Amino acid sequence: xxxxxxxxxxxxxxxxxxxxxxxxxxxxxxxxxxxxxxxxxxxxxxxxxxxxxxxxxxxxxxxxxxxxxxxxxxxxxxxxxxxxxxxxxxxxxxxxxxxxxxxxxxxxxxxxxxxxxxxxxxxxxxxxxxxxxxxxxxxxxxxxxxxxxxxxxxxxxxxxxxxxxxxxxxxxxxxxxxxxxxxxxxxxxxxxxxxxxxxxxxxxxxxxxxxxxxxxxxxxxxxxxxxxxxxxxxxxxxxxxxxxxxxxxxxxxxxxxxxxxxxxxxxxxxxxxxxxxxxxxxxxxxxxxxxxxxxxxxxxxxxxxxxxxxxxxxxxxxxxxxxxxxxxxxxxxxxxxxxxxxxxxxxxxxxxxxxxxxxxxxxxxxxxxxxxxxxxxxxxxxxxxxxxxxxxxxxxxxxxxxxxxxxxxxxxxxxxxxxxxxxxxxxxxxxxxxxxxxxxxxxx
Amino acid sequence: xxxxxxxxxxxxxxxxxxxxxxxxxxxxxxxxxxxxxxxxxxxxxxxxxxxxxxxxxxxxxxxxxxxxxxxxxxxxxxxxxxxxxxxxxxxxxxxxxxxxxxxxxxxxxxxxxxxxxxxxxxxxxxxxxxxxxxxxxxxxxxxxxxxxxxxxxxxxxxxxxxxxxxxxxxxxxxxxxxxxxxxxxxxxxxxxxxxxxxxxxxxxxxxxxxxxxxxxxxxxxxxxxxxxxxxxxxxxxxxxxxxxxxxxxxxxxxxxxxxxxxxxxxxxxxxxxxxxxxxxxxxxxxxxxxxxxxxxxxxxxxxxxxxxxxxxxxxxxxxxxxxxxxxxxxxxxxxxxxxxxxxxxxxxxxxxxxxxxxxxxxxxxxxxxxxxxxxxxxxxxxxxxxxxxxxxxxxxxxxxxxxxxxxxxxxxxxxxxxxxxxxxxxxxxxxxxxxxxxxxxxxxxxxxxxxxxxxxxxxxxxxxxxxxxxxxxxxxxxx
Numbered sequence: 001x002x003x004x005x006x007x008x009x010x011x012x013x014x015x016x017x018x019x020x021x022x023x024x025x026x027x028x029x030x031x032x033x034x035x036x037x038x039x040x041x042x043x044x045x046x047x048x049x050x051x052x053x054x055x056x057x058x059x060x061x062x063x064x065x066x067x068x069x070x071x072x073x074x075x076x077x078x079x080x081x082x083x084x085x086x087x088x089x090x091x092x093x094x095x096x097x098x099x100x101x102x103x104x105x106x107x108x109x110x111x112x113x114x115x116x117x118x119x120x121x122x123x124x125x126x127x128x129x130x131x132x133x134x135x136x137x138x139x140x141x142x143x144x145x146x147x148x149x150x151x152x153x154x155x156x157x158x159x160x161x162x163x164x165x166x167x168x169x170x171x172x173x174x175x176x177x178x179x180x181x182x183x184x185x186x187x188x189x190x191x192x193x194x195x196x197x198x199x200x201x202x203x204x205x206x207x208x209x210x211x212x213x214x215x216x217x218x219x220x221x222x223x224x225x226x227x228x229x230x231x232x233x234x235x236x237x238x239x240x241x242x243x244x245x246x247x248x249x250x251x252x253x254x255x256x257x258x259x260x261x262x263x264x265x266x267x268x269x270x271x272x273x274x275x276x277x278x279x280x281x282x283x284x285x286x287x288x289x290x291x292x293x294x295x296x297x298x299x300x301x302x303x304x305x306x307x308x309x310x311x312x313x314x315x316x317x318x319x320x321x322x323x324x325x326x327x328x329x330x331x332x333x334x335x336x337x338x339x340x341x342x343x344x345x346x347x348x349x350x351x352x353x354x355x356x357x358x359x360x361x362x363x364x365x366x367x368x369x370x371x372x373x374x375x376x377x378x379x380x381x382x383x384x385x386x387x388x389x390x391x392x393x394x395x396x397x398x399x400x401x402x403x404x405x406x407x408x409x410x411x412x413x414x415x416x417x418x419x420x421x422x423x424x425x426x427x428x429x430x431x432x433x434x435x436x437x438x439x440x441x442x443x444x
Numbered sequence: 445x446x447x448x449x450x451x452x453x454x455x456x457x458x459x460x461x462x463x464x465x466x467x468x469x470x471x472x473x474x475x476x477x478x479x480x481x482x483x484x485x486x487x488x489x490x491x492x493x494x495x496x497x498x499x500x501x502x503x504x505x506x507x508x509x510x511x512x513x514x515x516x517x518x519x520x521x522x523x524x525x526x527x528x529x530x531x532x533x534x535x536x537x538x539x540x541x542x543x544x545x546x547x548x549x550x551x552x553x554x555x556x557x558x559x560x561x562x563x564x565x566x567x568x569x570x571x572x573x574x575x576x577x578x579x580x581x582x583x584x585x586x587x588x589x590x591x592x593x594x595x596x597x598x599x600x601x602x603x604x605x606x607x608x609x610x611x612x613x614x615x616x617x618x619x620x621x622x623x624x625x626x627x628x629x630x631x632x633x634x635x636x637x638x639x640x641x642x643x644x645x646x647x648x649x650x651x652x653x654x655x656x657x658x659x660x661x662x663x664x665x666x667x668x669x670x671x672x673x674x675x676x677x678x679x680x681x682x683x684x685x686x687x688x689x690x691x692x693x694x695x696x697x698x699x700x701x702x703x704x705x706x707x708x709x710x711x712x713x714x715x716x717x718x719x720x721x722x723x724x725x726x727x728x729x730x731x732x733x734x735x736x737x738x739x740x741x742x743x744x745x746x747x748x749x750x751x752x753x754x755x756x757x758x759x760x761x762x763x764x765x766x767x768x769x770x771x772x773x774x775x776x777x778x779x780x781x782x783x784x785x786x787x788x789x790x791x792x793x794x795x796x797x798x799x800x801x802x803x804x805x806x807x808x809x810x811x812x813x814x815x816x817x818x819x820x821x822x823x824x825x826x827x828x829x830x831x832x833x834x835x836x837x838x839x840x841x842x843x844x845x846x847x848x849x850x851x852x853x854x855x856x857x858x859x860x861x862x863x864x865x866x867x868x869x870x871x872x873x874x875x876x877x878x879x880x881x882x883x884x885x886x887x888x889x890x891x892x893x894x895x896x897x898x899x900x901x902x903x904x905x906x907x908x909x910x911x912x913x914x915x916x917x918x919x920x921x922x923x
Contacts (some may be wrong), residue, residue, distance in 0.1 A: 031899065033898055033899055034530075034531075036534060037706075037707050038707050038708070040501060040537075040709055041504075041530075041531040041533055041534045041799055042536060043504060043799075043898075044503070044504060044505050044506065044528070045505075045506040045507070045508075045527070045797050046507050046508070046527055047495075047509070047899075048505070048508070048509045048510060048511075048512075049510070062486070064487045064488070065487070065488045065489065065490070066487070066488075066489040066490070066796070067491075068490070068493065069490065069492035069493055069510045069514065070510060070513070070516070075490075078490065082490070086485075086564060089563065090481075090483055090564065090565075090568060091497070091564045091565075091568060093482070093483060119530070120505070120526060120530030120531075121530045121533070123530070124530040124531060124533040125533065131534060138707070140710040140711035141711040142898045144535040144898075151574045170712075171711055172710065172711045176911055181711075185889060192533070205876060215876040216690050240676040241808070247584060247585045247621075247623070248584060249585070249625045249628055280448040297468070297796055299473070314699075321894070346717070349842040350498065358714075358836065359834045359836065361832040361833055361834045361836065361845075363831075363832050363845050363863070363865070365628055366623065366626060366627050366628050367627060371832065371834045371843050371845075371865075371921070372834055373834070373841065375836075375837055392836060392839060394834075394836075396921055409453070439843075439867075439921050440843075441841075
């Protein structure tokens with residue numbers, strides 16, 4: 001169906017102008033999310049998705065339109081007319097890179113029929129199991145299922161189609177003084193063990209209960225996967241984005257050993273644990289590649305525009321629509337190490353085990369100094385043993401410095417998928433870092 | 445379209461709902477952006493569909509369909525009821541919605557110059573022009589954007605409400621970024637997010653981007669060589685109006701959202717340090733602090749005629765002379781808390797569930813001018829224009845950065861300071877406010893990018909604000 005709509009839009013474009021360049025992305029499917037708090041379902045939603053995005057270039061005059069609505073003939077005609085009207089009054093875009101040429105996309109099919117068919121009752125039963133497993137603690141969170149078909153077509157002859165499912169649980173159990181979190185994402189809803197997650201969240205909440213203050217300062221840390229995904233998200237967007245490099249806002253110097261030699265970071269939509277489709281909003285195939293190999297930056301993330309300016313090829317990281325970010329990682333993998341999470345903790349002389357970062361914001365995009373707080377549990381570790389839970393701490397830390405050569409003590413053997421159908425997917429382990437700058441307690 | 449909303453409601457009722465409401469919506473938006481003197485993007489979108497809520501027992505279901513046909517609307521109503529029935533598997537306590545008399549009415553926002561009537565090439569010329577000026581004045585990266593939103597929505601409820609609204613919003617902003625030795629500096633105008641309102645294109649003309657392009661580029665360059673903001677455990681801090689809007693949004697607006705206070709956002713956006721048991725007596729700030737949530741302010745970005753539950757817009761007292769007295773609420777949260785329905789529930793489009801959102805949350809003005817505050821400060825720092833913002837999940841501990849600072853010595857504004865930051869604890873911070881800008885300094889800022897909810901929603905909020913002085917603040921936190 002999606003491919004048919006894309007073809008229909010291109011037909012309408014050609015009817016208006018045989019010379020027009022055009023590309024179309026069509027997404028159809030269902031997104032549903034069951035949300036609970038105070039141990040009951042308080043928001044429970046589902047939407048049908050019919051999204052058509054069109055970009056046209058008329059002799060270098062470029063404009064984009066999109067439609068969320070029934071893709072009937074009238075709506076598609078308005079979509080095409082709107083793009084032509086806007087392009088007609090736009091000045092020539094001197095950086096228009098042209099359309100993606102025909103190219104095969106990697107063969108991936110991150111799809112599960114049962115997930116696509118998951119019902120509200122399925123999700124409610126999953127929530128009930130989480131709530132029951134928390135053993136009387138107050139619970140809150142969300143359990144979601146998404147099934148999307150995406151089709152791309154352009155007037156240069158590139159066409160691609162893909163589909164994806166994704167099921168995610170992100171939920172907490174709460175004591176009077178602490179929260180414990182459990183997360184799980186997978187292409188298959190059946191992989192989400194909500195009962196086990198409830199037990200895990202409750203265990204973490206209980207172990208984080210009655211935290212006490214810790215003096216701010218520099219500490220070793222073991223950071224769990226959501227923190228690592230947060231770091232890599234900033235690192236890649238601000239450092240390895242083609243636009244940031246072009247405008248000299250990036251710290252990255254290709255070929256120089258800027259990060260710890262234990263770090264290898266890849267884009268790899270073909271990874272069996274990954275989610276998503278194998279092409280981007282411009283139809284460029286998402287071929288796997290190393291971004292950082294052994295601590296050395298090897299590649300910059302590009303869409304067609306930034307690639308053309310840099311004299312290279314797109315890496316398949318274009319986003320839909322008018323976005324100020326240029327490119328973002330889509331299917332990021334931090335290659336895991338060989339150390340179990342418990343052993344990462346045992347490896348700390350005096351440090352802090354951190355579950356989540358929260359509300360992180362970049363203070364300077366070039367040095368990547370970021371401030372944020374800990375959330376959902378932090379523990380003081382001494383001589384490899386968890387000593388006590390500590391209250392949330394604020395940090396102000398350069399993410400580049402934290403991952404600089406010599407600062408990564410060990411990489412976990414665990415791998416967690418943190419995925420979002422819009423914001424990209426991260427497959428990451430836990431990390432033991434040598435130094436983290438905590439600048440205050442959350443209470444002042 | 446009103447019939448579509450009604451069809452969805454009737455279908456939900458027929459499928460077993462004891463209450464239902466629906467919004468049929470037809471909305472469109474436009475973004476025009478330029479970068480370094482050249483057009484960067486023209487993007488227009490259109491969204492048409494129906495979203496319907498159904499209540500069975502105390503459990504909600506919501507379904508949305510991107511289709512404006514009666515059959516699709518009815519199917520969405522039935523699906524919402526089915527989802528509500530599934531929710532009853534993990535049901536909450538009994539719920540009766542806070543009463544709101546059903547309204548049959550219409551509301552149209554004020555708009556003197558229709559933003560869609562302004563030729564696209566005029567918008568492009570404006571943005572290309574100001575970004576070129578910023579480049580000519582040394583900006584490494586010069587960016588400027590205009591945004592326009594137009595929403596028509598038809599609301600129907602099973603209680604008899606029938607409401608039509610036509611809301612037009614727009615605004616613009618620009619920034620100059622310069623790259624120095626190992627760091628970047630940025631200046632924005634009118635603020636980091638621009639300036640937006642529920643108004644027509646006259647707003648864009650009033651903020652006059654061209655008159656400010658050269659200045660902000662020059663200031664960004666000057667910041668590169670300015671001294672660092674000192675690290676001080678306690679100093680007097682004066683915040684400009686734009687930063688005060690951010691401060692209000694983050695540390696007051698979100699903290700008084702009743703869904704957060706009740707724990708409904710505990711796993712995601714977070715909770716609040718406020719305890720309902722202390723409503724009406726908790727000291728939130730100094731006696732200078734009086735904050736209202738007022739969706740009736742003409743032209744403000746958080747204004748509307750009726751919220752997305754059909755509650756008429758009305759002002760709500762939030763903090764009165766330093767005492768916490770009110771919350772932002774909807775019909776279900778208000779009923780649980782035992783307060784009147786606050787009329788503060790909105791959704792980001794037909795395909796999102798209505799939830800508690802800020803309206804226009806801001807300060808009533810004080811008595812001083814900014815210059816009087818500076819003159820009254822022996823030793824302090826003036827900061828303005830938000831650059832970074834981070835606050836904990838209880839909305840208690842914050843650390844905010846500004847684009848620009850000035851040293852204040854002996855009651856005079858002195859040299860520029862770069863990378864100014866400050867940190868604090870909300871009630872202590874607001875308790876230390878001893879001077880507040882007067883009516884001439886007071887301005888309503890629009891925030892077009894307030895994120896909340898799962899799936900994510902972007903809200904439009906307004907924030908009346910004025911410069912203010914705070915005593916004994918920690919500044920200059922660095923990594």
